[in-house]
Amino acid sequence: MSSDRVTLECKALTKTYFSTEPPSQVLHGIDLQVRTGEFLVVMGASGSGKSTLLYSISGMDRPTSGNVLLEGRELTSLDDTEVSRVRLTKMGFIFQQAYFLSNLNLQDNILLPALKASPNDKDGVVKRVDALMERFGIDHVKRHGITQVSGGQLQRASICRALAGEPAVLFADEPTGALNSSMSTEVMNALTDVHSDGTTIVMVTHDPACAARADRVVYLRDGLLVDTRDQGKWTEAAAKQREDDLFSWLSDNGF
Ligand SMILES: Nc1ncnc2c1ncn2[C@@H]1O[C@H](COP(=O)(O)OP(=O)(O)OP(=O)(O)O)[C@@H](O)[C@H]1O
Numbered sequence: 213m214s215s216d217r218v219t220l221e222c223k224a225l226t227k228t229y230f231s232t233e234p235p236s237q238v239l240h241g242i243d244l245q246v247r248t249g250e251f252l253v254v255m256g257a258s259g260s261g262k263s264t265l266l267y268s269i270s271g272m273d274r275p276t277s278g279n280v281l282l283e284g285r286e287l288t289s290l291d292d293t294e295v296s297r298v299r300l301t302k303m304g305f306i307f308q309q310a311y312f313l314s315n316l317n318l319q320d321n322i323l324l325p326a327l328k329a330s331p332n333d334k335d336g337v338v339k340r341v342d343a344l345m346e347r348f349g350i351d352h353v354k355r356h357g358i359t360q361v362s363g364g365q366l367q368r369a370s371i372c373r374a375l376a377g378e379p380a381v382l383f384a385d386e387p388t389g390a391l392n393s394s395m396s397t398e399v400m401n402a403l404t405d406v407h408s409d410g411t412t413i414v415m416v417t418h419d420p421a422c423a424a425r426a427d428r429v430v431y432l433r434d435g436l437l438v439d440t441r442d443q444g445k446w447t448e449a450a451a452k453q454r455e456d457d458l459f460s461w462l463s464d465n466g467f
Pocket residue numbers: 229231232236238256257258259260261262263264265
């Protein structure tokens with residue numbers, strides 16, 4: 213359930229890639245507010261700029277102009293070291309491919325960033341990570357290597373790692389993109405759970421079934437936000453209807 217407070221905001225955000233000839237402007241002035249506790253999904257056709265938007269508002273990349281504010285703090289004026297610190301302590305990330313170190317077991321991979329963020333709170337971090345792994349059903353594989361678990365387990369481990377530092381916002385870029393449909397449901401159930409705890413989530417997805425879980429969906433076309441859809445709270449009972457409604461809204465937008 214989202215509140216009236218705003219956790220993340222961008223204003224007049226633009227992004228031009230100068231590595232191409234000619235340079236290509238991908239974002240053309242995005243204004244967006246993400247409320248505290250909100251689950252927001254960004255959709256749009258391939259190449260519309262969804263990942264670029266996600267990277268630009270999460271400090272993974274620098275926008276060309278405009279402002280990004282996290283909990284009221286201007287990110288765009290920080291230097292790279294300060295941005296890295298904000299990412300480590302205030303943000304969690306889940307990607308399509310789970311990036312883990314092959315020489316560490318699952319638990320140590322999950323612990324790594326949170327221990328880096330809070331080196332003086334080792335006991336607290338370990339306790340939190342243990343609780344997360346139990347909650348998301350991977351405590352029995354915590355000593356396994358990363359090639360000894362399923363894709364769904366690995367992605368749930370990514371969620372644990374992203375939440376271990378108690379982030380203000382969780383960013384997910386196609387978190388189910390590499391999963392089959394039952395693993396995808398597993399992961400979306402986990403994210404729905406995380407959201408019901410009050411975590412703010414911003415997710416990019418192509419999948420209407422995943423997007424149907426969100427409180428709100430925004431539609432990006434050629435680097436502009438052209439439509440927004442409030443969906444209210446997701447329930448399993450109404451899931452099919454909600455997916456159908458979302459699908460027709462997406463079709464109207466040319467998806
Ligand atoms: N680092 C980069 N340098 C130059 N151009 C880029 C770079 N990253 C993305 N682009 C271009 O920017 C445009 C938007 O890409 P982006 O990945 O943000 O779109 P998307 O909506 O997430 O696409 P998809 O759904 O296919 O992942 C594309 O034309 C892409 O080729």
